Amino acid sequence: MKDIAIKAENIGKYYRLGQIDTGMFYTDVRSWIVQKLRRDDRTLKIGESNSGKAGFWALNDINFEIEQGDRVGIIGKNGAGKSTLLKVISRITMPTKGRIGIKGSVASLLEVGTGFHPEMTGRENIYLNGAILGMKRAEINEKINEIIAFSEINEHIDTPVKRYSSGMYVRLAFAVAANLESDILIADEVLAVGDAEFQKRALGRMNELSTSQGRTVLFVSHQMNAVRALCSNGMVLHKGRIVLKDTIDQCIKTYLKDLHTHCSGEALSHYDNDFFDLLDFRLIDENGSDLAQPTENSNKCFVRIEVNMKKLHHAFTIGYSLRNSDSLIMYWSYLTDVYREDHSVRLGRNILIGEIPGHFLNEGEYSIFLSATLHYIQWIVNPDEDSPCLKLHIQGGLSDSPFWTLKRSGVCAPILNWTVTDK
Amino acid sequence: MNFDDQKWDTVIKAKHDPFSFDIRQIIEYRDLIFLFVKRDMAIAYKQTLLGPLWYLIQPICTTIMCLIVFQNVANIGTEGIPPVLFYFAGTISWTFFGNLLTNEARVLSANKEIFGKVYFPRLTVPISVFCGELIKLIIQLVLFAPIYARYIINGHPNIISIKLLLLPVIILWTGIMAVGLGLIVSSITIRYRDLTKALSYFLSLFMYVTPVVYPLSEVSENYRIFFKLNPVSALMECFRWVCFHTGTVSLRSVSYSIGCSIVFLTAGLILFNRNEKTFIDVI
The missing domain is CATH 2.70.50.60 (abc- transporter (atp binding component) like domain)
Incomplete structure (x- = not known):
């Protein structure tokens, strides 16, 4: 049996809405006093909690084990709790209940270029961003040439980042992230930046990182192709709960079928x-x-x-x-x-x-x-x-011709008629 | 296998011990502290006319203003210390305290973008703010030194004493007070943002009820008790006490002030430790 890299037990994350944390001091004090004085609030309807703290569980009852070297894609609709889960695992916010054990170092890329300062040069930002992501100075010194080469910014590396085009900025930011060394990599829609060519390169690099070094990967994306290319296993989240843990293909199938082939029932009355x-x-x-x-x-x-x-x-x-x-x-x-x-x-x-x-x-x-x-x-x-x-x-079924079996560039894929003559 | 039977490198739990500061991890991230300090120093004066000269212009101009207003107009005594030295010392020690407090108070809100995206030991940021302000103070002390020396040589030999060796202690004590208060304020400002604006206003008022531009001995006996209740008073008096061998310093006022600063720092750290784990949900 392979070693467990991440184990989550009964994770829940509760967000409060409404009464407390309104952002105004006197209303906070008032609702706090009300909560302390009165056991039950008569103004509440049946079924509402008596604390006055309406809220929701962004994550609930999350249990999973990820083995070392697993590449797990987390998919789900917007608001299903994917990003919250990644935030909890990468220690940006604390869970409300439950616990998670992690073995090995974690690099979490919820964004590329975190902490980049526009006034500083590309080189200075590599050091700062690298350190924020947990790299040591010696480690960055060792990799700086590789990072610069990967970013393709060479001659502008000592120019302040504010003079960069947005493409250069993203390339540099990704180059730092791409050279992180960690046992576990957590990435959230990192690929949703840059042009198509860059995304392809980024995806390739992610693939290389995750497969060649046997590291554990947790990946969230809305792009099913990226998830499929990168991950072997998957989890489908729905309303803060894991509804399926399976191979990535099975997960994507379930996700697509379950969520989007039809809209019917009460949800549609909103559009009446x-x-x-x-x-x-x-x-x-x-x-x-x-x-x-x-x-x-x-x-x-x-x-x-x-x-x-x-x-x-x-x-x-x-x-x-x-x-x-x-x-x-x-x-x-x-x-x-x-x-x-x-x-x-x-x-x-x-x-x-x-x-x-x-x-x-x-x-x-x-x-x-x-x-x-x-x-x-x-x-x-x-x-x-x-x-x-x-x-x-x-997916698939592009043409019967043996010359056209794989996806080509272009938004359309029509089969148009050709004739061959000698006149 | 059971959760507890395994050896985890990191355990994320819902409840945390309020005193759990992972010192080892902070040391591991020392490069980051260094880079934060470097960033803040470098950024502050990029694309400015005079650059880091501002570190020196500020205390010089403030001293000149004080000379005009408090010496010539208001005619407040300086306990026999040359006024230039008196105001200069007051300016740099108060600037250190005030800037440190203000910057620590902004720690959480100013870094929310980074804090919302990457985990690193959050305490590195307040530490780097402290280091940055300390460096500025040292630069200003270096400027202060020749002026100080000139007065000692020219007719004021009695202001220097062995107590000067205590200066680092006084600076550390000021730092503890400012960091503690700053962290407390920062924990409140993430909920109530108007406090950030109010802070600079209250600080400037606070300066006038603290013996910065006048010595405590100039305050009439009737009101002196209120000034002694202000824990920062003893700090300013002690600063002059070690530099100029004057000032109203008693064991009681010093121990009261040190006690306050330790309480503030502890409270500040506990609040910071609690807030850093969830504030991103609130802000």
């Missing part, structure tokens, strides 16, 4: 408006059943929107906006894009189905935001603000 109630919003396949994800590029899939129309308007239209993982809008599509008489919705229940053709989008993760508007008059559901969202994950 004067014109319609949103009953259901999901991705389906050609047979009308829920889309299995990831889906192949060659498959058609469909966005299914079910609404109960309460009021009609001649300018009403509904559709969706599709963004890629860089948040770039790929396109908008609306029911009224094609001119046809019978396309208008009727009062009562309507099921609208929009096709996303096969051989169209490249491999990757896409977000589909519902959009409804009175054309040129007003937004009803604005896809750029608050809108229900579906995730579409496309």
Whole structure:
């Protein structure tokens, strides 16, 4: 049996909301006195705690063991508690209950370039940032050339960092982090910076660090490709609890399927408006059943929107906006894009189905935001603000041609016709 | 295997002993302390006209102001000490105390970005602030030395005494007082931010009820008890006592002041230790 590197027992993190810590001294004193004097507060409704401290458990009942050399990806929706968990493990904040044992040194990269000072030169910042991350001076002296080389900043290394472009800044910051030596590496969305080329390099370096030296890695990211490339095992967090511990592939599958293929039920009543109630919003396949994800590029899939129309308007239209993982809008599509008489919705229940053709989008993760508007008059559901969202994950099935089996660059991956003639 | 049966390098728990200061870890991070000090010194005067000369300009200008206002206008006595020396000493010792207190009070809020992203022993920051202020004080003392020497040679040989050797002790004592008070304030300011603004105002008021620009002996007997209740009074008097062989110094006032400074430092450290683990959730 391999040695345990990290063991968490019954970790919980509670955040207080409301009454105390309002930030005003006299209200704090008042609620403190109220708490001391009265056992129960008559103004509270049944089921509320009598302490007046409304709050929530950002993490609850977290138990896990990570073996030495494991590379664990932590995935979950925003607010699932991923970052809080990393903060607790890296000792930035204390858990409310439970305990964690760690063997070996920890380097935690919740951000690159922490402590960089704009007035100081690149070289000075390497030393400062390295020391903050726990490196000794001698260690940095030994690695400084390597760090500078990796950052590709060579001749500007003695220029104040404030004169750097944002790309240079990120490269330097990552270069320091990439040369950290520790038994355990904790990283949170570190790769979500810089351009695509840099991200690729950073990911490669992370991979190299974690595999070649047998170190333990904990990694949080929203980019499933990065998580898959880097991690062997995974944990899925949901509302502060671990819902699954398994291989990374299984975790990603569960996460994508569970959370984003459809939106229905009470959560959607939030979007009800004067014109319609949103009953259901999901991705389906050609047979009308829920889309299995990831889906192949060659498959058609469909966005299914079910609404109960309460009021009609001649300018009403509904559709969706599709963004890629860089948040770039790929396109908008609306029911009224094609001119046809019978396309208008009727009062009562309507099921609208929009096709996303096969051989169209490249491999990757896409977000589909519902959009409804009175054309040129007003937004009803604005896809750029608050809108229900579906995730579409496309992988494989690019072409039958042996010349095209792996992902290519580009946002689209269409198969277009070619002819060969001699004229 | 059970949790307790294993040998962990680090254990993170919900409850912590308020007195648990990992001294070994702080020593391990001494390079960081050094770099923090270097950063603060270097940053303070980057892109300025006169640079580190400000360390010297400040006490000189303040001394000149004091000479005009307190000597010529208000005509307050200086216990026979040459006024230039008296004000100079008062200025540098109070500046050290005041700046140290202000900077320690800002320790948590000024570093919240770093504290929110990386773990390192938090106590390195207040220690580096102390070291930085100490270096500034030493620079100013070096400037003070030739002026002091000149007065000794030219007609004031009696102001120097063997007590001067106690100067490091007085400085350390001032440091303990300022760090303690500063850490207490810093723990409160993370909740109530207006205190940061109030602090500099109260400090400037505080200076006038502390014998900085006048000696305690000039205060009338009726009010002297209030000045003696101020634990910083004894510090300022002692500073002059070791430098100039004058001042109202009694065993009682000294032990009261030392007692206060130790209480403040202990309270400050306990509060800091408690807050550093959760303040990032509050701020």
